[in-house]
Amino acid sequence: MRALTEQDIRGSFINCTKGEAKRLSVPRDLDQRPWDDLDFLGWREPGAPDRSYLVTEDGGRLTGVALRFQPARPGFLQRSMCALCLTTHPRGGVSLMTARKAGPAGREGNTVGLYMCTDLACSLYLRGRKAPEGGARFEESLTLEEQVARTLGNLSAFLGKVAA
Template sequence: MHALSATALRASFVNVSTRERSAIVIPTDIDTTDWDRRDYVGWRDAKAPLLGFVVAEIDGEAVGLQLRQAEQPTRSRPQCSWCSDITLPNDVVFFSARRTGKAGRAGNTVGILVCARFECSRNVRRLDPPAYLGHDAAAARDRRIEGLRSHVETFFRDMRDGV
């Protein structure tokens, strides 16, 4: 992912009003982000703990979405829809996001299970021990990275283009 300034991050949000966009709290450590090891950037707002913010590059352009965590916890330990991490090193929660455009203004939302603190980029880059003799762990890691990118891009496109 390309490095983004706080201003660029804020301007990227497509499913919020102008007032909501101006109220988004950008993390103070954004300047120290290792952008080369990020497939998207995500954070939570400490003052509004149910809100999450994610920004990804779609067609070379930064696109941001505001997510809202469901207040009810899930009944079982779910798997993240983006990184598909089966070791579950962190919590996975249900988020909903308002669609963009006319559909969003009509109240249409999409739900997804995602790592609570948006750790997906770290999860897919972990080099797991070989699953069997001759297993190429580095190739498996590369497939997980590509899978994450594909899942995130599909979700973002659905939010923007879906009905």
């Protein structure tokens, strides 16, 4: 992924107003991100534990979505798998991320959801740059490029549902 600026990020959101995009918290360490290892930029809102954001290049243009999720419940010990990168995590490592749909459907309260790594570090898990805490990556016969293509295909399908 190419390096993004704060202006790039704020202008990319499809499921929130310009005012909401202006007020959201953009990571301050953009110049330190491992852009060559990222397929998308994902981060959590520091002041709101139930909000995350994701920005990717989809169809040749930047697409950003605001996400919400339910924090992990105490005592919930089930393992879950991310639907984007297929990494498994124990309790709280995967969350159902919901995004308000774009346009009139979103204004009516319609949302779509997908189970994703709570920290949105899918790209780093795929490349072995980050190990899932207490989780695992399955050994696959697919090459890294094929795994990345599958992950981006899964993400594109989700973004298509948000935009529809």
